[in-house]
Amino acid sequence: MAAEKRPDPAVRGGDRSVADLEGIARRLRADIITMLEAAGSGHPGGSLSAIDVLTALWFREMRHRPEEPGWPDRDRFVLSKGHAVPALYAVYAEAGYLRRDELPTLRRLGSRLQGHPDRRFLPCLEGNTGSLGQGISIGIGMALGLRMDRSGARVYVMIGDGETDEGQVWEAALWAGAHGPKVDNLCVLTDVNRIQNDTFCDDELPLEPLGEKWRGMGWNVLDVDGHDMGAVVGALEAARACTGRPTQILCRTVKGKGVSFMENQPGFHGVAPTKEQAAKALVEIAAGLGGSGPAGAGLRAGGRS
Amino acid sequence: MPVRTFETGPATRDAYGDALCELGAENPRVVALDADLSKSTKSGVFGKKFPDRYWNIGIQEMNMVGMACGLANTGRIPFISSFAVFLMAKGFDQLRMNVAYACENNVKVVGSHGGISIGEDGPSQMGIEDVALGCLLPGFTVCVPADAVAAKALTKAAADHPGPVYLRMGRPKVPLVYRQGERFAFGKAKSHATGGDVAILANGLMLAEAIRASDLLRDEGIEATVLDVHTVKPLDEEAVLAAARECGAVVTAEEHLVHGGLGTAVAHCLALHHPVPLEFVGVADTYAESATPEQLLEKYGLTARAIADAARRAAARKGRSGSRGGGH
Numbered sequence A: 001m002a003a004e005k006r007p008d009p010a011v012r013g014g015d016r017s018v019a020d021l022e023g024i025a026r027r028l029r030a031d032i033i034t035m036l037e038a039a040g041s042g043h044p045g046g047s048l049s050a051i052d053v054l055t056a057l058w059f060r061e062m063r064h065r066p067e068e069p070g071w072p073d074r075d076r077f078v079l080s081k082g083h084a085v086p087a088l089y090a091v092y093a094e095a096g097y098l099r100r101d102e103l104p105t106l107r108r109l110g111s112r113l114q115g116h117p118d119r120r121f122l123p124c125l126e127g128n129t130g131s132l133g134q135g136i137s138i139g140i141g142m143a144l145g146l147r148m149d150r151s152g153a154r155v156y157v158m159i160g161d162g163e164t165d166e167g168q169v170w171e172a173a174l175w176a177g178a179h180g181p182k183v184d185n186l187c188v189l190t191d192v193n194r195i196q197n198d199t200f201c202d203d204e205l206p207l208e209p210l211g212e213k214w215r216g217m218g219w220n221v222l223d224v225d226g227h228d229m230g231a232v233v234g235a236l237e238a239a240r241a242c243t244g245r246p247t248q249i250l251c252r253t254v255k256g257k258g259v260s261f262m263e264n265q266p267g268f269h270g271v272a273p274t275k276e277q278a279a280k281a282l283v284e285i286a287a288g289l290g291g292s293g294p295a296g297a298g299l300r301a302g303g304r305s
Numbered sequence B: 001m002p003v004r005t006f007e008t009g010p011a012t013r014d015a016y017g018d019a020l021c022e023l024g025a026e027n028p029r030v031v032a033l034d035a036d037l038s039k040s041t042k043s044g045v046f047g048k049k050f051p052d053r054y055w056n057i058g059i060q061e062m063n064m065v066g067m068a069c070g071l072a073n074t075g076r077i078p079f080i081s082s083f084a085v086f087l088m089a090k091g092f093d094q095l096r097m098n099v100a101y102a103c104e105n106n107v108k109v110v111g112s113h114g115g116i117s118i119g120e121d122g123p124s125q126m127g128i129e130d131v132a133l134g135c136l137l138p139g140f141t142v143c144v145p146a147d148a149v150a151a152k153a154l155t156k157a158a159a160d161h162p163g164p165v166y167l168r169m170g171r172p173k174v175p176l177v178y179r180q181g182e183r184f185a186f187g188k189a190k191s192h193a194t195g196g197d198v199a200i201l202a203n204g205l206m207l208a209e210a211i212r213a214s215d216l217l218r219d220e221g222i223e224a225t226v227l228d229v230h231t232v233k234p235l236d237e238e239a240v241l242a243a244a245r246e247c248g249a250v251v252t253a254e255e256h257l258v259h260g261g262l263g264t265a266v267a268h269c270l271a272l273h274h275p276v277p278l279e280f281v282g283v284a285d286t287y288a289e290s291a292t293p294e295q296l297l298e299k300y301g302l303t304a305r306a307i308a309d310a311a312r313r314a315a316a317r318k319g320r321s322g323s324r325g326g327g328h
Helices: A018-039 A044-061 A082-095 A100-105 A135-148 A167-178 A210-216 A229-241 A275-286 B012-026 B044-049 B061-073 B084-090 B092-101 B130-135 B148-160 B206-219 B237-247 B262-273 B293-299 B304-317
Strands: A076-079 A155-160 A186-192 A220-225 A247-252 B008-011 B030-034 B054-056 B077-083 B108-112 B141-143 B165-168 B173-175 B190-193 B198-202 B224-228 B231-233 B250-257 B278-283
Touching: A018 A044, A018 A082, A018 A100, A018 A229, A018 A275, A044 A082, A044 A155, A044 A186, A044 A229, A076 A082, A076 A135, A082 A100, A135 A155, A135 A167, A135 A186, A135 B061, A135 B092, A167 A210, A167 B061, A186 A229, A210 A220, A210 A247, A220 A229, A229 A247, B008 B012, B008 B148, B012 B030, B012 B044, B012 B077, B012 B108, B012 B148, B030 B044, B030 B061, B044 B054, B061 B077, B061 B084, B061 B092, B077 B084, B077 B148, B084 B092, B084 B108, B084 B130, B108 B148, B130 B141, B130 B165, B130 B231, B130 B250, B130 B262, B141 B148, B148 B165, B190 B206, B198 B206, B198 B237, B198 B262, B198 B304, B206 B224, B206 B250, B206 B304, B224 B237, B231 B262, B237 B250, B237 B262, B250 B262, B250 B304, B262 B278, B278 B304
Parallel strands: A076 A155, A155 A186, A186 A247, A220 A247, B030 B054, B030 B077, B077 B108, B108 B165, B141 B165, B198 B224, B198 B250, B250 B278
Antiparallel strands: B008 B173, B141 B231, B190 B224
């Protein structure tokens, strides 16, 4: 188990290889499916699209102490797309913030694992989210506060591409871009899985060219395949090396990644797998299947039957 | 006894600026943010003294609430200010999600230009729903100071209070009801007159009007209790119920919609514990208009005379069928 060979979490850039990270991500994908099937509701698509990026972030890039969740110099992570919280619970279990056997309690009465992030129950969560558009603003405040403390800690916020429809995202983008040197410890990761609640983003409110928009507001913009672990690790390192500007990493992903019948299916945004679907999904995840190839390649709603 | 007159004091928003500067000097964890109304809210005076702890972020109320929460996460005590209506209405979801629901966020929310006494700018700038919105947020303390002395003391108390606070400030200069050095605690009403016929519960600039109303009533032989219920939430139920039991009739007076503010909080308390005749003075179910503050307060019924009229109505209802006054 990864728990025994956990690198010193206070040291950034632990010794995990890309292959190690890919192994962790595979395990966490299985955890996501297992807990959603047990819960009978939840959001598999955006959890599976985000999990590779979260794995690189939490098990290689971020400095944090599971044994001391309130460590003042911890790197902060805000999951602005709060509906993907099963992915974060899987990360927490892997890192040691939760017991893995707590995962199947997701969404049950009395569970700490609420349907969306709720720090009243689980204080290691940074921010309560689920009403979209709010995480970057919180991240800016954290980044400013950490700078005032002369802490070297960094702040990461994950948003969704659909979430980018929200006006507050652009308030925050404008402010942070205009005050780059004060918040170059801030990194936003956009899970560009191209699908929102109702349908494909392109069919509802097209967002591209997303990179140009962020660049135009003063951000350092990186664009990576969000399922290429080596590329994600490299982008996180590049974000850390960037001074004078906050960084936006556009992570091009596949919604439902790793489970063939969930990939690119808007129907699996907010519907949990049945027992049979979960069993099939776990087989596919264990075998490392999943059919989409490069993230987002050729994806358009118009191409679907 | 003639109807009292009060010395005109500073606006409560001016007292906010003074208090914030004192807090800045006393506590390095105090920071402040504004959304392009720093000259009006008076947060700008803090910004001049403590530029490293102040952000006038632009016209971004939603972003401001979120930033304050992030700063609170690193141990700061953020005070955020704008016009009451913009902060509470535009920032409401962020206040709900990031402050109230995330319950550990020690954010102090200060809305200036509360009520209709802002005058000529008109209803788009008037906070008449802000107290109701604040009261809807679990865990929030909601406070409407009556004068500059109270505003300064309660702003300073907010910094010491662990948890979210909404403070409502006003634009015009208002009568000085309190002497310098008067002490205040959240949730503790302050008595300004004691009588057995009717209890007038007021806050904000309506407190001075309530005191003047009690003078008008005394000339007619009606003795009124007057309480400054500066904290609408948590309500000082002990004081409210004691006044209701003593007087058997109650009037609330506030510069806010009659729904959702002090009147609603008092009605809730009395309905549960001691129903007595109750009358409400406030802005009826409408928006005001452009005019001078004095004209607006007169037209929309926020005067000592209107309070006295309501007090007579409440007192007259005592002992009629369906209500029981005075008894236990």
